[in-house]
Amino acid sequence: ILWTSNGKYTGQNDVINAFSKGYGLAFLSGHGSPGFWGDHLPGIPGNRQHAQLEGLLVSQVMARFPFIGFPFFPMKKLSNIDMPSVVVVGGCHNSLFNVSLIPSMLDLWLLIFFGKNIWMHTYGQLVPECWGWYMVKLPRTGAIATIGNTGYGWGWEGEWCTVGAGDGWITSEFFRQYGEKGYHVLGEAHLQTITTYIHHFKEFTLPECWWYPDLGWDWVDEKTVQEWVLLGDPSLMIGGYP
Numbered sequence: 045i046l047w048t049s050n051g052k053y054t055g056q057n058d059v060i061n062a063f064s065k066g067y068g069l070a071f072l073s074g075h076g077s078p079g080f081w082g083d084h085l086p087g088i089p090g091n092r093q094h095a096q097l098e099g100l101l102v103s104q105v106m107a108r109f110p111f112i113g114f115p116f117f118p119m120k121k122l123s124n125i126d127m128p129s130v131v132v133v134g135g136c137h138n139s140l141f142n143v144s145l146i147p148s149m150l151d152l153w154l155l156i157f158f159g160k161n162i163w164m165h166t167y168g169q170l171v172p173e174c175w176g177w178y179m180v181k182l183p184r185t186g187a188i189a190t191i192g193n194t195g196y197g198w199g200w201e202g203e204w205c206t207v208g209a210g211d212g213w214i215t216s217e218f219f220r221q222y223g224e225k226g227y228h229v230l231g232e233a234h235l236q237t238i239t240t241y242i243h244h245f246k247e248f249t250l251p252e253c254w255w256y257p258d259l260g261w262d263w264v265d266e267k268t269v270q271e272w273v274l275l276g277d278p279s280l281m282i283g284g285y286p
């Protein structure tokens with residue numbers, strides 16, 4: 045397990061090296077954009093600007109300073125050859141599948157100079173395809189399927205992360221559906237996770253929360269189930285057939 049809090053996750057190389065060992069299931073919970081997944085140091089010292097750690101990027105080519113990083117395309121460094129994972133990613137916009145190369149580069153500058161927001165959410169990073177699909181399309185490495193958000197990954201923080209509504213609950217629930225409920229066909233596990241989320245949060249509200257009142261079923265819940273997409277073959281038997 046790589047956590048920023050246990051010292052095993054200090055940057056992108058740690059994630060690449062760990063993922064390259066090959067796992068049937070992989071869960072990356074943090075923050076994202078169409079071409080970026082990462083996390084923060086414990087306590088977020090110095091705020092997000094100074095506490096963010098890169099985890100796994102589609103590219104390190106940008107239309108802003110520092111312009112390039114090495115390797116140019118970090119996902120291509122993954123070496124889990126013929127051991128692709130089913131990946132669940134928690135973060136914003138990792139599966140925003142309508143992103144494309146030229147708009148991703150222009151995104152930041154069109155907003156700054158012309159006030160035009162084209163909603164790529166890439167901040168000048170070159171992103172030919174979204175994080176979720178780029179993982180799947182890698183030949184012989186990466187993922188056999190990904191599940192992630194096409195929009196913002198809404199959720200709660202601290203002790204409410206996997207209890208309250210949103211991204212933290214739905215991503216972790218997928219593994220309960222697979223491990224405890226016996227849904228081993230990918231599409232069924234994905235479907236049942238969404239169904240269970242709806243049934244649960246139509247009835248459940250947090251009794252208390254330190255930063256925002258839980259008003260019951262609301263737009264956060266609706267966004268959570270609408271934008272949580274599977275990119276891959278829904279008929280896949282996770283782990284293969286005996």
